[in-house]
Each structure stands twice: as structure tokens, then as C-alpha cells.
């Protein structure tokens with residue numbers, strides 16, 4: 001049996017090689033399937049390792065509070081909000097809070113001008129406490145000060161990208177930029193934070209919260225975010241439950257109503273991200289299964305053609321003593337090798353794609369392929385080969401020698 | 409001892425409402441080292457006869473004893489084994505594997521006996537040198553002439569040291585000179601002790617054999633000894 005197995009593999013390879021173009025086209029389904037799964041896995045693998053690092057740098061003991069509107073309410077036009085009153089309440093009554101800051105973001109990226117230069121950036125209204133909460137410090141100049149907020153000063157702290165986009169000098173301090181038709185003096189330049197998922201975190205302009213409120217106009221409509229960091233001794237769960245009670249009371253929620261806000265830790269944000277990534281992986285996994293299925297059907301089809309083409313050869317082999325299992329093995333091995341080769345090519349292509357993607361997005365983490373995904377890709381394509389090879393192989397093995405020999 | 413013993417063998421094909429009697433009651437005995445020719449016009453049942461003798465096909469009825477063993481009860485895999493151990497086939501159209509070279513073609517039957525490469529090669533080389541074809545062993549069938557292909561096929565039949573060699577119109581695709589060469593090879597194999605059964609419709613070829621069985625409409629019409637046989641007996 002051993003030599004028969006060995007010879008079957010050899011002649012299967014010879015058969016695949018003899019029809020190389022056809023073999024390649026046949027395995028294309030498998031190649032595409034495996035290549036896409038490996039590309040996605042390698043990219044997301046590198047990404048989640050990287051995101052993990054960035055969230056850790058965000059500080060494990062910081063919290064973000066945001067308003068939350070359930071979908072049904074959104075349909076009815078009701079929007080939940082967090083207001084400056086909520087902020088004040090937490091500032092006054094919250095326990096275990098080291099620093100707290102509102103964050104008021106413009107709804108979309110806004111235009112900034114410097115001389116003839118125009119750029120788009122995320123404008124955030126916040127306070128001096130943002131520095132500590134989000135761990136972003138200035139490399140040149142100063143951060144927003146408490147007095148900036150008290151006097152609604154028109155000053156701005158900008159990120160590195162904004163400076164570059166606007167062609168500002170290396171030291172942009174005391175330059176003026178135009179924001180929503182108002183002139184702002186630059187007082188500080190932030191340290192670069194790098195990218196997350198190909199999105200720069202340096203394309204930001206921080207202005208005093210109170211100034212932002214006055215720019216946005218109608219304060220009653222504003223929905224702010226609140227970021228806070230905890231004192232080293234504070235218990236995260238206790239703080240969260242206390243804040244929840246505070247806000248529920250402030251928002252007059254009865255016990256059967258859900259929270260209209262979300263309190264999230266950096267860890268939860270990361271979990272959410274992982275969840276999104278997991279969903280993405282599943283969706284792509286589904287697409288890949290379909291393409292592997294299609295690839296398998298392609299292999300079955302070509303193997304059936306191959307069996308028909310080689311009917312006479314099968315007859316010859318049977319005439320000189322091949323048993324059914326010899327013929328079965330011959331064609332099964334051919335189908336298996338065909339799809340395994342497809343899997344290997346797909347693996348290399350997928351990894352190449354991963355590198356290509358990572359290299360083309362600046363600061364993107366290098367792709368990493370976990371061993372399990374290689375094993376899974378090859379295992380799965382091998383499985384597909386055997387699964388879809390069985391029918392043609394069985395057809396070949398069942399052939400009557402005399403009929404097969406007579407086949408023209 | 410009879411190598412082959414057929415009793416009342418029939419082979420019927422149903423073609424719609426009509427029944428074709430390819431073999432219609434055959435009784436024949438073949439002894440070891442017989443050199444036998446089946447002769448007859450086209451459609452007389454010679455190939456059907458040979459396929460049944462070679463365990464490629466099963467008769468509709470009748471009894472076939474090969475080496476005193478009843479072949480009827482065997483399944484496809486057991487028949488494969490019989491073909492591998494006892495039978496050497498030589499076909500009119502050579503029936504070589506197109507993607508395998510001469511050596512691999514000759515080694516092929518030995519794979520089904522699970523023999524290692526080294527020994528396979530050695531046995532195949534012996535068979536190839538027996539048919540006088542040691543210089544073209546790495547040629548593919550389509551790189552060989554008709555006569556050379558038939559030599560490869562004969563080597564493939566010989567390599568397993570079968571009890572019988574069965575040849576169905578072995579020279580049907582060959583020119584007259586090559587035909588003579590192949591028939592001389594058959595004569596030599598017979599002298600070396602092989603049992604040969606040759607199907608032909610040419611009397612000239614049949615005259616190489618010791619015994620000629622004439623067939624007509626699926627029946628044995630005449631079974632006679634040739635001069636060659638009487639010469640040998642005389643010696």
C-alpha cells in the first residue's frame with residue numbers, strides 16, 4: 001500500500017503539472033479564499049496587538065461618559081444628551097475623581113485657515129484637565145489653562161498634523177489661525193500620538209471648552225462628552241455605580257427606564273473594538289467559506305472532467321491489476337494535492353497582500369500570521385479537496401475495466 | 409494439467425429487443441505452454457473470448473476454471489488481483505499510459521503488488537531487455553514507434569511472470585516487417601515455456617502457433633493442430 005500511495009502522489013503531481021494552466025484556474029477559488037482569509041487575519045492580527053498597546057497608553061484608570069440614545073428613540077427624534085449641568089454635578093458630587101474635563105466636539109471636521117493655507121481637522125473644546133485624562137502633552141508652548149476657559153480666550157493647542165497641513169513654522173507659537181471666522185492664537189503644539197487604524201490622532205485642534213460653546217452657539221442643544229481619570233485608590237466599579245446613580249437621578253429616570261448614557265473604561269472600548277474586529281472576521285470568514293465552497297465545486301468539476309478524459313488509462317490500470325482503492329486513492333490524492341497547492345499559493349498571496357496593505361498605510365503595524373491560521377487554511381483547503389474529490393474518485397474507481405478500455 | 413478450462417461459456421449482449429450472442433456455448437481447454445491462435449472474421453467473438461479468458465469480462469453463463477480455480481465467484485477486486493498475478497495482456501492499440509515513460513509503464517503492474525522502486529526497476533529492466541528495448545526506457549509512448557510500443561507492452565505483460573500471455577490482434581497496428589519481429593518474439597517466448605493465446609484474423613500469423621481455434625458467430629467452428637506442432641511432436 002505504501003508504494004502505491006507514493007506512486008499515486010507522484011503521478012498526481014505529474015498530472016497536475018501536465019495540465020498546469022487548468023490546474024491553476026481550478027484552484028483559483030481556493031487561492032482567493034485562502035489569500036483573503038490570510039490577508040485579513042494578518043492585518044487584523046497586527047492591528048489588534050497595536051490597538052491593545054494604544055489603549056493601554058490611554059490609561060487604565062480613565063473613564064469616558066457619553067450620551068446614549070436607543071435606536072427606537074432615535075427614530076422618534078428624541079436624543080439623549082449630557083449637559084454642562086451634568087458635568088458640574090459630577091465635579092461637585094463625584095467621588096474618587098482625580099481630574100475631569102468636558103469634551104465638546106464639532107460634529108464634523110472643520111475648516112482651519114492659516115494665510116493662504118486651508119486644512120480640515122477635528123476641533124475639540126475642553127479644559128486643562130484633558131491633558132492628564134488623555135495623556136497628551138505639549139512639546140512646544142503650553143496646554144490650555146484654567147484661565148483660558150474662565151475668560152473664553154481664543155487660544156488653540158494644535159496637533160502635529162495640523163501644523164504640517166497648514167505649513168506653520170516649526171515653532172507655531174503665537175501664530176494666528178482662523179476657525180469658524182474667528183482668529184485663534186496658537187499657544188501650544190502637542191506631542192505626536194501616531195495613528196490608530198490608519199487614522200491620525202494628531203489632526204486635532206484643542207480650544208477652551210467655554211470658547212467652543214460660544215462658537216457652537218445654542219448651548220441648550222449641546223451634547224458633551226466627559227472624560228475623567230480616577231485617583232489611584234479609587235475603585236472603578238464603585239465610581240461607576242456612583243456616577244450612574246448621580247446621572248440617573250439628574251435625568252429623572254425611573255427604575256424601569258434604561259440609562260441614557262454610557263460610562264466606558266478604556267478596557268471596555270478595547271473590548272468593543274475587539275468585538276467589531278471579531279464580527280469583521282466572521283463576515284469575512286463567511287465570504288471565505290463561500291469561496292472555498294465554490295473552489296471545491298470547481299475542483300470537483302475538473303476532477304470529473306479528468307476522470308472522463310482518463311477513462312482509458314483507468315481501464316489500462318485495472319487491466320494490469322489496479323484495484324478500486326488504487327484508482328480511488330489516485331484521484332483523491334490528486335484532488336487533495338490540487339487544493340493543498342491552492343492553499344499554499346493562497347497563503348503566500350495572502351501574506352503578500354497583508355504586507356502590501358500594511359506598507360501602504362503609514363504607521364500601520366506589520367502583519368502577523370498566527371500559526372493556527374496557517375494550519376486552519378491548509379487544513380480547510382485539504383478538507384475541501386478530499387470532500388469534493390470523493391465523488392469523482394469514486395466514479396473512477398467504480399468504472400468497469402472492459403467499458404473503460406473501450407472508451408474512445 | 410489444464411491451465412484453462414471453459415465449459416458452456418456464453419456471453420450475450422442485449423441490444424434493445426435483439427440479443428447478440430457474442431459467445432454461444434464455448435468449451436475449450438488450454439494447457440500449460442500451449443501456443444494458441446483464435447482466428448475468425450470480424451465480429452465472430454474473438455475479443456470477447458479473450459476478455460473473458462483474461463478475467464476482464466464475465467461470461468453470461470458457463471464455468472471458467474483458471475488453474476483449477478473457479479473465477480465466477482470472484483468480485484472486481486479479486487479479479488484485479490488475478491489479472492495482476494496470472495494474466496499478461498497485449499492489446500492491438502498497445503494501451504500504454506501516455507504520461508509515463510517506457511520504464512514506468514513496465515513497472516506499473518508491480519506497484520499493485522506493493523514492490524519497492526529498486527526491485528521494480530530491476531524487474532522492469534529484465535523484462536525490457538527480454539524484448540530488446542533497453543535503450544529507450546525514458547521515452548514516452550508517443551516518442552516510440554509502433555513496434556517499440558508493442559515491445560514495451562509485451563515487457564509490461566512479462567514483468568509479472570504471468571501464467572498466460574493474452575494478445576488481441578497484437579500486430580494489427582504494425583507494418584509487415586515489425587509484425588514478423590513481434591511474432592518471432594512470441595515464438596521465442598513460447599519456447600521459453602510461456603503459454604500464449606493470440607487473437608488474429610490473419611492466417612499467416614496463426615501459422616506461428618501450434619493450435620488454431622476457428623470461431624464463427626460465437627461458436628468454435630474448428631480446433632486443429634498446425635504443422636509446427638506436428639514438427640515438434642516429430643522431434
Ligand SMILES: Nc1ncnc2c1ncn2[C@@H]1O[C@H](COP(=O)(O)OP(=O)(O)O)[C@@H](O)[C@H]1O
Pocket residue numbers: 421423428429430448449450451452453454455456457
Ligand atoms: N459491449 C458490447 N455491446 C454489444 N455488443 C457487443 C459488445 N462487445 C461485443 N459485441 C458484439 O459481440 C460480437 C463479437 O464481438 P468481438 O468479440 O469484438 O468480435 P471480434 O473480436 O471477433 O471481432 C460482435 O457482434 C459485437 O458487435
Ligand SMILES: [Mg+2]
Pocket residue numbers: 454455456
Ligand atoms: Mg476483436
